Amino acid sequence: MLPLQALLAFSAALSAHAGSTPSLTLQLQGAASVTDIDNFKVLALLVNTGWYTLKILNDPLSPLSTLPANTFEIVNSEGSTANFTGIMAKYVPEVAAKAGAYTTLKPGESVTVEHDLSEAYNLTATGAGAYDIKARNVFYLVNEQNKVSTFQAQVSGSSLKVHVNGRLAKARSPGSSTALSTSSKLANSTLLSKRANFNGCSDILKWNIGLATIKAHEYAVNAKAYLESMTTPSQRWTTWYGGWNLFRGYTVSYHFDFLRNNDFLSYSYDCTCTDKGVYAYVYPNDFGKVFLCGAFWNAPEAGTDSKPGTIIHEASHFWANEDGTSDYAYGQGACKDLARNDGDKAVRNADTYEYFAENSPGLP
Structure with a gap:
């Protein structure tokens, strides 16, 4: 049987951990070299390294969302940033929290999300070669009262380094470009x-x-x-x-x-x-x-x-x-x-x- 003092110390340690700040670790994984931008994919691994369960919003700008938003910083060896061609969204964290649009991670649990970078970035201007990739590491956390706060995850290791060659832009079908009008017919x-x-x-x-x-x-x-x-x-x-x-x-x-x-x-x-x-x-x-x-x-x-x-x-x-x-x-x-x-x-x-x-x- 443990001495009373040891039990009290252990209990105090648990209490301290329970009241401590959240802890998240983010890591990017991917191939060291890819041919053609269609194969330019990375995995974002998010781990709850803390002592209590976290509810993390699936913010379109965070690695938890698969929407092709501007979640990553992609820089070539000359310091030039890849051209962003993805989406821009309307998002209200408090509304998302009430809708339950979050990922729940218990202590020690992790989630891995694959991102197709060809859906959001064009490398034509920055060219073939080596790229450093970093992910946005700011997340929205939801507490038991559905209150939202921001939290910065710790990034594991340095940026992901990938060499890209071949085709540098994804082929897209042309979109509509005829919606601009100076006429005011909307009342009908x-x-x-x-x-x-x-x-x-x-x-x-x-x-x-x-x-x-x-x-x-x-x-x-x-x-x-x-x-x-x-x-x-x-x-x-x-x-x-x-x-x-x-x-x-x-x-x-x-x-x-x-x-x-x-x-x-x-x-x-x-x-x-x-x-x-x-x-x-x-x-x-x-x-x-x-x-x-x-x-x-x-x-x-x-x-x-x-x-x-x-x-x-x-x-x-x-x-x-x-x-x-x-x-x-x-x-x-x-x-x-x-x-x-x-x-x-x-x-x-x-x-x-x-x-x-x-x-x-x-x-x-």
Whole structure:
């Protein structure tokens, strides 16, 4: 039998471990050499090296998601970064947590996810040769109260080194590029079944999309009108874009000028995505094609993180709309922080455009 002092010490050690911070280890694995980019695949291994069970969101930007997002940094021997050609998505961590869109790892458990890098990167400009590959190691953790926090995993070993030769870009079928229109015909709902192009969408989903496109157009028109009438930086402006200067004012106004002239009804909508934690995604260079996912169908018809707001978000990503936006921050809280800390990024952030357009809760 162990002495009482030893038992007490052991119990104290367990308590200390139970209250300690999470511990995750991330490692990339893959072939040292590949021929043709179609074979450019890596495995992301995530291990719970801590003392308690973790719920980790399947964030599209994290290695836990198989969506072809900008999850990796791929750099050649000269220091040039591979061209990203993948998706940009609308994602709200708190919504994903409530939907249960996470991976659960008990202490000592691991998960391995394969990534086809040819779906998201083009090596034509950076050329054949040696590449260093690093994965994004910031994850969202969900606690017992469904509260979300960020956590940085420890990376095991150095970057993965792969030599790539042969074909350096994946062949893609051309996408739609005819959705831009300066006409304003969206008010007529009889056009819903005549103008939009759908894939995998039931009649009720088509109807929901049609209503969302009409409201999205209204959001874009009203946002542009608001900007044109604004004489001094308003609370609405500073909340979402920070301090005003000529560059920021021009950038935002120009983006909304493009968005209000998009004919959202002539976009192509794909309803085959089943990811319940993601609202939607687009390929920025494939103008007018939007993939709608699980969270979109549960979104409200108006207000914060709404269906029409999602369309604004995704449309802002298209390069044809003033070079497109990025995803620097997801969710209202993070977007407000971005406005306070880096207004120049806020005017290039997709969720910020959505929240400014939705104006929910309403700000003067």
